[in-house]
Amino acid sequence: MxxxxxxxxxxxxxxxxxxxxxxxxxxxxxxxxxxxxxxxxxxxxxxxxxxxxxxxxxxxxxxxxxxxxxxxxxxxxxxxxxxxxxxxxxxxxxxxxxxxxxxxxxxxxxxxxxxxxxxxxxxxxxxxxxxxxxxxxxxxxxxxxxxxxxxxxxxxxxxxxxxxxxxxxxxxxxxxxxPTNFDEFLIFYGTGILSVVVIFTVILLERSFRIKGIALGILYGLAMVGLVLSPIIINEEWFLDHYFYLSEIFWIEVVVSLIALALSMIISRKLLNDKVRV
Incomplete structure (x- = not known):
């Protein structure tokens, strides 16, 4: 500490x-x-x-x-x-x-x-x-x-x-x-924090694998965007036909975002310990 x-x-x-x-x-x-x-x-x-x-x-x-x-x-x-x-x-x-x-x-x-x-x-x-x-x-x-x-x-x-x-x-x-309420605070600042962590992970991928890392970083960033948006996409008409209420989708998004955050931190820690090249 x-x-x-x-x-x-x-x-x-x-x-x-x-x-x-x-x-x-x-x-x-x-x-x-x-x-x-x-x-x-x-x-x-x-x-x-x-x-x-x-x-x-x-x-x-x-x-x-x-x-x-x-x-x-x-x-x-x-x-x-x-x-x-x-x-x-x-x-x-x-x-x-x-x-x-x-x-x-x-x-x-x-x-x-x-x-x-x-x-x-x-x-x-x-x-x-x-x-x-x-x-x-x-x-x-x-x-x-x-x-x-x-x-x-x-x-x-x-x-x-x-x-x-x-x-x-x-x-x-x-x-x-x-933000006027806690939900808006989570949306605005939670999204910002997650974005920074994902960008950090993309940078570490590039620093670890250089040319290949650029492609890996882009793919990883797109994968994280897809993961975070997946609850909204799945809840649309062509999948679940709006089965979940907006409040339920919000909390599902919170859980998925926390998973994306944890995953990015785990990958970043692994890269820093084993892969980052100087």
Whole structure:
């Protein structure tokens, strides 16, 4: 356990600069979206009063209010989220392949450490998960900060107040960030964790068998997708004609996903102990 914690801390420190850079990038660009939307709205409102020769009270009667949802619909707001997703996906590969880069490959030292080799796998997985949940938590805090700035820039009589939970249910990407129930949490984050473990296994297959490993990795990835989707496919009309209820299919999917997760970890452990080539 002590060795695992040291490895996890080491891996997290290696990616901390990227993580904090992503957090800073998200906050700065999303605040840019706040300032853009608020300044554009206030400019339109002031222009409307001037063109129509209206008092503020008269203009308020005919001018729509604005909510923070308008900011969240701006590409400057949700764009950084997708960039962070892309960065995490890239890092899933980088966290393994960078150890093989260079003349004095770092993987020699990793594999020669006096600890269970599977701890290397678990430490890298833990790092990716910590980075992901860290970015999610930061985004939720950032939304609260950005909404406060939005409220400062837009007067009360021009602002439509929206509760935080309403904002989280407005767009699909916010539903993923903060699922509204335990089932959604299992679907979104459970699928994410399983995907990372399967990708790790595919990478280890390639590192173990090189050219043949690429084909094996692709076949393994497709097999895992087929395994996870099999309960849904079998329950369709041409097989069981929707014999199972949706709630039953959900829990069958959970069991099948756990089997896929365990299988990937067992294969990864075997590859690290016996097959990975340096």
């Amino acid at each position: 002590k060795n695992f914690i040291k490895l996890a801390n080491f891996e997290f420190n290696r990616m901390s600069k990227l993580l904090f850079a992503l957090m800073g990038f998200v906050l700065v660009v999303q605040l840019g979206a706040v300032f853009y939307e608020t300044s554009t709205f206030m400019s339109k409102f002031n222009q409307y009063m001037e063109n129509e020769q209206l008092t503020r009270e008269q203009a308020l009667m005919n001018f729509d209010t604005i909510s923070f949802g308008a900011v969240m619909g701006n590409i400057l707001f949700f764009g950084p989220i997708f960039i962070c997703v892309g960065a995490i996906l890239f890092y899933i590969f980088l966290i393994w392949y960078r150890d093989w880069l260079g003349k004095n490959t770092f993987v020699y030292r990793l594999l020669m450490l006096p600890t269970e080799r599977f701890n290397i796998f678990l430490s890298k997985l833990t790092t990716v998960l910590m980075a992901t949940f860290g970015l999610v938590a930061f985004q939720l805090v950032a939304i609260l900060i950005e909404r406060s700035v939005f409220n400062l820039l837009i007067p009360d009589d021009l602002r439509q107040e929206v509760y935080f939970n309403q904002l989280m249910n407005t767009y699909p990407f916010t539903r993923i960030l903060l």
